Amino acid sequence: MSDKAPITPEVVTLPRKADQEGKANLVGLTREALRDALIEAGISEKQGKMRAGQIWQWIYQKGVRDFAQMTNLSKDIRAMLAEKFVVAVPEVVTKQVSSDGTRKYLVRIAGGHEVEIVYIPEEGRGTLCISSQVGCTLTCSFCHTGTQRLVRNLTAAEIIGQVMVARDDLGEWPELGVPNPPEARLLSNIVLMGMGEPLYNFDAVRDAMKIAMDPEGISLSRRRITLSTSGVVPEIARTADEIGCMLAVSFHATTDEVRDGLVPINKKWNIEVLLDALREYPKASNSERITFEYVMLKGVNDSDEDARRLVQLIKGIPAKINLIPFNEWPGSPYERSSNNRIRAFSDIVYNAGYSSPVRKPRGEDIMAACGQLKSESERIKKSRKGTAADI
Secondary structure, three states: OOOOOOOOOOOOOOOOOOOOOOOOOOOOHHHHHHHHHHHOOOOOHHHHHHHHHHHHHHHHOOOOOOHHHOOOOOOHHHHHHHEEOOOOOOOOEEEEEEEHHHHHHHHEEEHHOOEEEEEEEEEEOEEEEEOOOEOOOOOOOOOOOOOOOOOEOOHHHHHHHHHHHHHHHHOOOOOOOOOOOOOOOOOOOOEOOOOHHHHHHHHHHHHHHHHHHHHOOOOOOOHEEEEEOOOOOOHHHHHHHHOOOEEEEEOOOHHHHHHHHHHHHOOOOOHHHHHHHHHOOOOOOOOEEEEEEEEEOOOOOOOOOHHHHHHHHHOOOOOEEEEEEEOOOOOOOOOOHHHHHHHHHHHHHOOOOOOOOOOOOOOHHHHHOOOOOOHHHHHHHHHHHHHHHHH
């Protein structure tokens, strides 16, 4: 492997911060951390676990942010909570709605940074694409997010807060005192496919997804959460053991030469090393297949030979291949493969026994499609710097 391979970024994940009034945020804490925070605030150890469970349900099952509404807690406890804590989520700066119903949110987090979230409605389900970092360290050449420098990791509060923001907008929290409606949920799936590499922010992603899966809260099945990685090999097995969600891999090429250019992390963990790790993935099975994401780039990775090579490479791995028509963005060096070329590629993969759906681009008119996310604040800052340099 090349000595010039990218290294794991030295990014400091911000600790849980207090708000402007000096109050600590309860969002994003694990159950154990929430209990410990309550005990430190004066609740007895004997009652700590029970009170933490009650507050947990108010925050994540009912979406309540005001301690005064947590009516199964005494007035004294509610007053103490209001004095020392907040229930805070990212601030929505803008919301755009595509002609196909896709929603894109620009949200502001601590430090004035901004990230994007995308909600994709489909028949019988709704998928939320969330971010794990401000910017990205991987500089994948086909990805718009990769052109934005890495600023920092998101906290667990900022990650699960994205889910809460979307549920706010969708009106999906139950009315107080009213049971959850029996109809299908609007937000039924989460994909960690937004800004950033989730496995470079493992602990915060793990804690946030544990909250999302908790049966006394948001209560999403682990099989309805998919984490997408570009191939951070040392953390792949850990994902199965500590999160247990579905796994997707941004693959995109069938030779190291091409993948080195498209996904530079390949210079550190090449195709062979990555596939060996995937073959050993503890949760891989016919019912829990690994998804290989493959963006279709005209004249780069879309030949019949690429399709046949792909089939040979993944042999023995329970897998499906998601073919993604390239979503163009300003200044991109690539073009989308033609529909005929994509179909021909898909047919070869399908005839070899692998599911090979072609992902329908969603939200292209609001730059919300796969690979197009890039926070507006960073674009504006860059533009301002350029203007100042011209003066």
